[in-house]
Amino acid sequence: MTSQLLATASLSTTPQSRIQHTLAPRIHIPAHVYKHPAAILLELCTSIQELHQIIPLVIKNGLYEQHLFQTKLVSLFCRYASLTEATRVFEPIEDKPDALYHTMLKGYAQNSSIFDGFSFFCRMMEDGVHVVYNFTYLLKGCGENSLIREGKEVHAQMILNGHEGNVYAMTCVVNMYDKCRLIDDAHKVFVKLPERDLVCWNTIIAGYAQNGFAGRSVELVSQMQCEGLRSDPVTIISILPAVGNLGYLRAGKAIHGYVLRSGYDRLGNVATALVDMYLKCGSLSTGRVIFDKMSGKNVVSWNIMIDGYAQNGDYAEALSLFEKNVG
Known part of the structure; x- marks a missing residue:
């Protein structure tokens, strides 16, 4: 394995190498170190077994004291869930x-x-x-x-x-x-916060919705839009369960219209959230129409539709859908 990796590394040190560009020089490490085969090998490493084969090469070439190699070794040991070995590298390092x-x-x-x-x-x-x-x-x-x-x-x-x-x-x-x-x-x-981006808004909106404050999460969406930010699929997926739990069918329809205008209805997770909202609001027929149009239905969407019929007392249709799903 080591010889194969060394051969690959030798080919990777040409001026046009794609890997060479990923090893941008740092001030405290000599530039030539980044071109060494051992550095390339560490970039190509895919398992802890390969890492154990590369370490002797690093030591043999006197590169073990370089911060680049020390940091990379710690990173790789952590990646492969070996904190004990990462610590063995980390602790003795001075400065x-x-x-x-x-x-x-x-x-x-x-x-x-x-x-x-x-x-x-x-x-x-x-x-x-x-x-x-x-x-x-x-x-x-x-x-x-x-x-x-x-x-x-x-x-x-x-x-x-x-x-x-x-x-x-x-x-x-x-x-x-x-x-x-x-x-x-x-x-x-x-x-x-002096400024809030869409990710920040989505985080607080989802937080209120997931902690049982559905009404407040709906209010925050309106506030966000007043400040000039448009809802994205993450916002939609966060707010629709809250709308459904509150039974806000009118608000849900308004969100559905926005989804259609934005083209988000083609996203499976958004369509599934719409189905769930309509079912919670008691509008099974609309939820079923959206469900039937969905491509690539997954276990979540099937279960939501089946559970929707069951929760609304239509056990025959729930059973029919279950049989179609398992069939």
Whole structure:
């Protein structure tokens, strides 16, 4: 395997190599290092078995102390869920660059518990590392695991690091609070932003809808449109369940018209959301028309239609659809 990889790497070092362009030089690493076969091999690596074959080549050529190789090795070990080996590379390194810390934090967030990830995040703070973007991995973990205290600590550190006006960063915070069912905290972060993009609006709208505040999510869509932003498929998919739960058939029809004008009806997930909304509003016939026109129906759309008939007492049609689906 190693000989095959070396042969591939030799071919990849020509001036016109596509891979060479992905290895843009960095200030603290000599440019010639990026052209070394070992660097190319690491870019081509697809498994931990291949990585173990490449490491001796890195060491033999005296490249193990280069930050490029150290960071890449940590990244690959994390990618292959081997935090133990990533740590063995990381810990002995003196004068660790910030990028190396970020790589390790991402590995903890993706492959370990939120407590381990948060512990490493605190270490980064103690070591004076300027956290730029990888806090998003921690926030995602906090949201998924409802570890609220850690999420608030990360939020506080983000403010201290000057990210309070960063739309992308604060959208991640809003999403974290949404997942932790702290919708009031999410809204407080949302309203403080000097500017809000569509992703940020969709996040708070979905948060209200998913936490049982359907009416408020509908109001926010209207507010968003008043501020000049057009709803996209994500907005539509977020708001239609809320409209259905409230039984707002008139509002649902207005959204349906917007979907048709925008061409979003061709998207399977949007069409499925429309079917679900109409069924919840008791309009089975309209929901069935949309369902019948859908191409590429999936398990979700079939189940929604079958359940819609069952919930409305038409068990015969529900059974008929079930038989068509399994048939």
